[in-house]
Amino acid sequence: MDLPQANQELESLLNYLKNSRGCDLTGYKRSSLLRRFRFRMQQININSYQEYLKYLQNNSEEWLTLLNTVLINYTGFFRDRSSWDYLAKEIIPKIIASKQKNESIRVWVAGCASGEEVYSLVMLWAEALGIESCLERVQFYATDIDEEAIKEARQATYQSNPVRELSPDDDPTLDIVPHTELTGISPYLLNKYFQHHKDSYTFDPQLRRTIIFARHDLVKNAPISKIDLLVCRNVLIYFTPEYQATIFVRFHFALKDTGFLFLGKAESIINNRAIFTPISLKHRIYAKGLDLDLNDHLLINPKTHFKRSNERQDSKNFFWQTAFEINPLPQIAVNLHNYLIDANEAAHLLFGLKLDDLNRPFNQLELSKLVGEMKTFYENPHQVTLTDVEWHTATDTKYFDISIVPVYDKKKTLLGAILTFSDSVYKLHN
Ligand SMILES: C[S@@+](CC[C@H](N)C(=O)[O-])C[C@H]1O[C@@H](n2cnc3c(N)ncnc32)[C@H](O)[C@@H]1O
Structure with missing residues (x-):
């Protein structure tokens, strides 16, 4: 099949998912979508997107498999260790110092997958404040688009058996090395914050209750607000630059003026104006920069997305519509x-x-x-x-x-x- 035809078929497939399943993948980078779709299609011996579309329509359970293939949930405790060390040493103390003695602190992990990242954070905050004060003062929000991943995250239980070795059926585009689900946690933290069962460890139930888990789509849903620390790592890499720009505006809106944003190692801020300023480029940690202007606000609103220039004359209406939306x-x-x-x-x-x-x-x-x-x-x-x-x-x-x-x-x-x-x-x- 030639490339334009393949592209057209892929777009039809994406439109089908968007309109019939409410799953909007149109903002995801085509290169990574192509890789993921191709991987799934090879597994079931299908050669064209058109054929795959029919398969999806006729096999209701395929939809979930596809979602799991596309929304890669790969994660771990303290991924990119040195950045977490920097966060613990430089950023968390800054946030604490900016607060009154008993003032509350709000932390949002967006794209939390199966939870390892939010539990890593809870441990860092409990170490910094002490467990009692962490329980009293810190509210964590952990969100993801993937309900199954959130279900796992809520259970807070991780296997201590080694993850199986790679097999020929594994997706070669993923960087999976044999390890246990607990890799990355020091023995000190493991003993202090987890209950040990035969083959698994469960995160401290009392501290677990400081986390509110919810399904949240970064493209569609309004951001959580008044956040002191927003952690969104290895999620934006899957989005096109236009969608990344929209999400960064939402993140700006979510953060308090004194708040920080922590991105993944391969991610950086895309925006014409410096709405975030780097605190450490190496560790991808940013503070809030310039205030949002009207054009940034309009980007948040999906109804006005991409239509900005020809509708700007209607700016008063847009202003009020945007004020309502945000x-x-x-x-x-x-x-x-x-x-x-x-x-x-x-x-x-x-x-x-x-x-x-x-x-x-x-x-x-x-x-x-x-x-x-x-x-x-x-x-x-x-x-x-x-x-x-x-x-x-x-x-x-x-x-x-x-x-x-x-x-x-x-x-x-x-x-x-x-x-x-x-x-x-x-x-x-x-
Ligand atoms: C590679 S994992 C990253 C997990 C974790 N943040 C980390 O760095 O270890 C990407 C996660 O982003 C989630 N995701 C993808 N698209 C999303 C969206 N539109 N809104 C919220 N989460 C999304 C996926 O479901 C997946 O759990």
């Missing part, structure tokens, strides 16, 4: 006919909303149970606030204050309402 508080808009007409990224993330949910009757959505009948709020023209409303998810209970603001046009005709949910992400309990 508001860290989840917000939704419901029209007078009781349809959900917009939801910002934080609301999408919190309530698991999909694009299809926009323009659906509001009372068909699970989240409508939080407020009940909308028409009761239209009886008077003022804002109403519902306090401490409970929202149960499969894993926890959250509490919101919900402010409901009726929206009128200039002629005082009622258009609908804006609902804002506060204290949502931050009152999460494991």
Whole structure:
């Protein structure tokens, strides 16, 4: 098959995954996608993307195998040891020094795979602050797009048996050397922070509870905010420069002004302006640089992504649309006919909303149970606030204050309402 045809078939396959499976790989580098798809196709003796697309459509379980092949979960404790030493010696003490005695600290590991990286961090913070203070002050968030990886990470258990030797069936593009899942942890840390079972070790359950694990797609979902240390290693290498630039803007938004970003050894910042400044290029550690400007903000919004230049004349509308999108508080808009007409990224993330949910009757959505009948709020023209409303998810209970603001046009005709949910992400309990 010639190259243009192969490329076209690959793009059709990516579009199928995006539209039918909600899995958007279009932002991933084509070179690495090609390698990973080819590897999978060779395993099942398929020669063209078109054929593989049919195979995917006819074999529902293939989709999960493909995802595991594409989203490489390879990870380890204290990967690139010298950078972790630098983090422990130079950066963590700086963050602690910038805080009041009992002030809280927020750490986000984005692309946490099976958890080794976040547990490495918990150990570093516990060593720096002492276990008691770490339990009291540090909140860790560990996120990944891959549910299976998160499930493993939550279990916090790692085998002490050697990982098997490479076999001819292993993917040769991965740099796997025989080792145990605990490779990288010193005996001192292993004894102090893990419970030993026959063939495995489990991370200290009390410290484990300082971590909130969640599925989070760096391309689609709103960033977690007010972060002191953001660790995102060996994830961005899979993205095209355009998508990397978008993600860096989100990271800037996620970090406190005094926050730090820790990238992987082969990664560096792509942005026309210096929105991050290097603290150590060798160890890929950055501090926040210049403030974001309007163009950076527009990059965050997938709806305006890549369309910036011809729509700039509409900058006032874009400004407000962007302000709505990037508001860290989840917000939704419901029209007078009781349809959900917009939801910002934080609301999408919190309530698991999909694009299809926009323009659906509001009372068909699970989240409508939080407020009940909308028409009761239209009886008077003022804002109403519902306090401490409970929202149960499969894993926890959250509490919101919900402010409901009726929206009128200039002629005082009622258009609908804006609902804002506060204290949502931050009152999460494991
Ligand atoms: C090679 S692993 C890196 C794991 C760990 N950060 C490390 O350096 O050892 C890459 C991880 O990025 C995750 N990933 C890929 N695309 C992602 C996305 N769009 N959003 C969040 N995580 C993503 C994969 O599922 C995988 O677990």
